[in-house]
Amino acid sequence: GAVVSQHPSWVICKSGTSVKIECRSLDFQATTMFWYRQFPKQSLMLMATSNEGSKATYEQGVEKDKFLINHASLTLSTLTVTSAHPEDSSFYICSAPTRPNPTDTQYFGPGTRLTVL
């Protein structure tokens, strides 16, 4: 299947700092990528849709000024958690759909575990 990578796989930071997470599609182009967050023993929560060349669209309740998304190329989307706080500690996962329609399937990156001290 398609391969999606994320970097870093884990990060520990101090409260108040910003953290950037990269998501790359390695063997296909992705005009759209999705960012999810998952707290321990809870289900995936979609945070936002990253759109190449345009602004990201955020799900209800997700602060766009706190979670900055940049989709600068057809293979790279970045999520920056600004002024991180302990409550932002979570498992962040990106995914990208392949083409063509209607057989879109989404492949997930390995995830980034963020711990904010």
Add this chain to the structure above:
Amino acid sequence: QKEVEQNSGPLSVPEGAIASLNCTYSDRGSQSFFWYRQYSGKSPELIMFIYSNGDKEDGRFTAQLNKASQYVSLLIRDSQPSDSATYLCAVNGDDDKIIFGKGTRLHILP
């Protein structure tokens, strides 16, 4: 609001038996259906996708789709301890999004 419902489990199945995971969805217009496996602390891994009514087999896995009943299932034959994980059912949503169920925890008993 499109929804996907799954029993949270845990579902305990003896090693070597057939594990049966079930899922229902609310939007009759859904076209694409997916099963993902998620090990603890890992990201979801795509196992199967199905678009047409009936069965689709891939190795020990069989996905079954019944659009009239809005029902999707996943059968795992010859269950192994390594199959112990959370299984997420998903259907296509708007704008390329995927709507996930909350997942069913499967425990294969050695």
